[in-house]
Amino acid sequence: MNQVVGIPRGMFFYKYYPLWKSFFDNLGVLTIVSDQTNKQILNDGVKHCVDESCLPVKVFMGHVLDLKDRADYLFIPRYTSISRKEYICPKFGGLPDLVRCTIKGLPPIIDTEINMRKDKDNSALAAIEVGEQLGYTLYQSVQAYQLAVNDYRLYRSRVHNYELPHRIINNSKLTTLNPKTLKILLLGHVYNVYDSCLNMNIISKIEQNGGQVITLEMFDTRQLRLLAQQLDKPMFWQYGTYALGCIYSVIQQQQVDGVIYLSSFGCGIDSFVEYMAERRIRQHTNIPFLIISLDEHSGEAGMNTRLEAFFDTLKWRCRNENNISSYGQCVYDS
Numbered sequence: 001m002n003q004v005v006g007i008p009r010g011m012f013f014y015k016y017y018p019l020w021k022s023f024f025d026n027l028g029v030l031t032i033v034s035d036q037t038n039k040q041i042l043n044d045g046v047k048h049c050v051d052e053s054c055l056p057v058k059v060f061m062g063h064v065l066d067l068k069d070r071a072d073y074l075f076i077p078r079y080t081s082i083s084r085k086e087y088i089c090p091k092f093g094g095l096p097d098l099v100r101c102t103i104k105g106l107p108p109i110i111d112t113e114i115n116m117r118k119d120k121d122n123s124a125l126a127a128i129e130v131g132e133q134l135g136y137t138l139y140q141s142v143q144a145y146q147l148a149v150n151d152y153r154l155y156r157s158r159v160h161n162y163e164l165p166h167r168i169i170n171n172s173k174l175t176t177l178n179p180k181t182l183k184i185l186l187l188g189h190v191y192n193v194y195d196s197c198l199n200m201n202i203i204s205k206i207e208q209n210g211g212q213v214i215t216l217e218m219f220d221t222r223q224l225r226l227l228a229q230q231l232d233k234p235m236f237w238q239y240g241t242y243a244l245g246c247i248y249s250v251i252q253q254q255q256v257d258g259v260i261y262l263s264s265f266g267c268g269i270d271s272f273v274e275y276m277a278e279r280r281i282r283q284h285t286n287i288p289f290l291i292i293s294l295d296e297h298s299g300e301a302g303m304n305t306r307l308e309a310f311f312d313t314l315k316w317r318c319r320n321e322n323n324i325s326s327y328g329q330c331v332y333d334s
């Protein structure tokens, strides 16, 4: 069974690749991954996607194009929900259809639905369905999935120990040896935070400025859920629950020196989560908060200037403890 399954390096890639890669390896299925996002992938994606889409979806199209002539199947699961009683952005649910309707001449797409809203074991059922589609027995698929879950737990524990997912997956090393003295929470969707081309290398830039990057994936998700119960009503979106859980954790523990929110221009969820996050940080802390919005027109020089100014503020504060920012203490309600 020398089938080659292509996995596009976009959307939930930096969240679930280690799980699925291990699953396919355990079955004996060969996998290939699209290149890291580059100018060509970005431009191809933008050209093939409707203008209204957010940048991560456009980039995903570029990754599909990069793989389409090299794989027997494309693995694009239909993620509907990845946690109980919550949904994720509907663009994930429509992704396989969007790809099919947009790009001609594709190999068959494995688009098994993953919907954990009602049943957390749905992911195992999805794996069985994928195995069946590739000609494997129920027993083989269950075995492969159980081993994959173990590998995925190991990967998660490395991330909880402050290793960055894209460095684990891409096997890349730190590019700077600057001493890291400032802890920066870089908040955003996995596809914005860990895709170095899409975010114009923000993690390396933070490190070059002396920052240690902390991301949402490094937090204990059970803890984030508990903290998010402070919201007036539960979030409909899983990402929003976790992002605001992170913000409440920062408010409670003040364990970071600055917060950078990385958002996608045109993202419905970011449009209100970033606003809720900013209000809470400004109301309850003196921690500097910066929003960087990404789209295909974002310029690197503009981002560099904003980051430098942000770090100047942080360093100035370290030297002048008890400083209160020029806008004063925020007075509006959360």
Ligand code: SF4
Binding pocket: 054, 055, 056, 057, 089, 090, 091, 092, 189, 264, 266, 267, 268, 269, 270
């Ligand atoms: S959550 Fe936002 S950035 Fe992510 S796919 Fe949906 S619209 Fe795009």
